[in-house]
Amino acid sequence: MAKQQPVPQLRTAGGIRYELTRKRVKNLNIRVREDGTVAVSIPLRTSAEAADRFVAARAAWVQQAQARARRRSLQDARPLPDKETALAHFTAMSDKVYPAFAGVLGGQKPTIKVRSMTSRWGVCHMAKRQITFALQLYNQPEAAQIYVVVHEYCHFLQPNHSPAFWAEVAKLLPDWKARRNLLK
Template sequence: MSAAREPEYRDGHGFIVEVIRTRRRKSADIRVEEGAVSVVVPLDTPVEKIDQLLASKRSWVREKIALHQEAVPVRAKRYVSGEAFSYLGRNYRLKVETGNFAPVKLTNGRLLVTVPAGAEQPHIVRNALVRWYKRQAEQKLQEKVTRYAPMVGAHPAGVSVRSFKSRWGSCTAKGAVEFNWQIMMAPTRMIDYVVVHELCHLIRHDHSQAFWREVERVMPDYQQCRDWLRANAAKLVFDAP
């Protein structure tokens, strides 16, 4: 298995673009998802060509970002130094520095992000944080699925991270499991429960007594986890007022 590539970013002048290089594409594709911008390009695409593409699509990207900002509710967060963000059940203070954009780092008990100075700074900070949470989710949820799948007796076809409005996970018709990246704000044991819950759905596709017996067999304390998530769900929304 090859080592994961370091994240690559370009300054789009008003927004930050994540560059995703892949052998599976022969042409470039710009995406704006949840206000975060990414460009998927063939593996050997030079940065000059990427910058040219971004310059030609800058108005379109800004329009998409503006539409996203209008669609989301008014946020309680301002994405400034000192604000607290939960990760694995513990609060960490945000520290924003000005300079060349750098991905979020969890260091010395703080979430550190370096962004260019400018009017769009809060927007860039938010997207940097969302990207960081998603990256952590991709890694840790894959590890947990690998750990729990043999205990459950399930064989998931894949693991992916998504944005869900009102649920923590889901199973696809093809037998893959999907998880809401915002579960990374919950304590580790709650994440374990969500993973076991979805893996058990690969065996039992309902919420029958037989399903809950499967969950209990792997997690005898599942009911406490289930109750905790119900009681705290509103706190685990990234932009909660």
């Protein structure tokens, strides 16, 4: 016998329209989907009114997440360039950042690559002296692109995300947090 899926109930609280589903979960959970719709799951014995209070208390966060989802969908709607175009773009951007790292890299520029990535904007392979950028980064604001380039170069100085790493990023980009937020 097939397990019956719970039927979501449409509700509104705090100006937020959402789908409420009762599940075998311990906590109340809220999720803003890629299309901006809101899903809330609650334990089986929790009241719908408790879910309404939960959503209303988080209305500002939900609205921010929906705005991010709208921005992402607009950026995703723009066509991506071919890899050669993106590689030329990120290589030129990298060439501007490289002089600050020439000493630590022994005067040898890292290899720049581009590939489609869904969960990262860039990857630094220190041992290979290689930085790979996400093709999707091309459609992000230029300030955010520069942040990713600097971020990946800083891994040649600090391999992790320790406070020392962020201090290196801040030396070149004092506004790195605002730039990083453009990617969220």
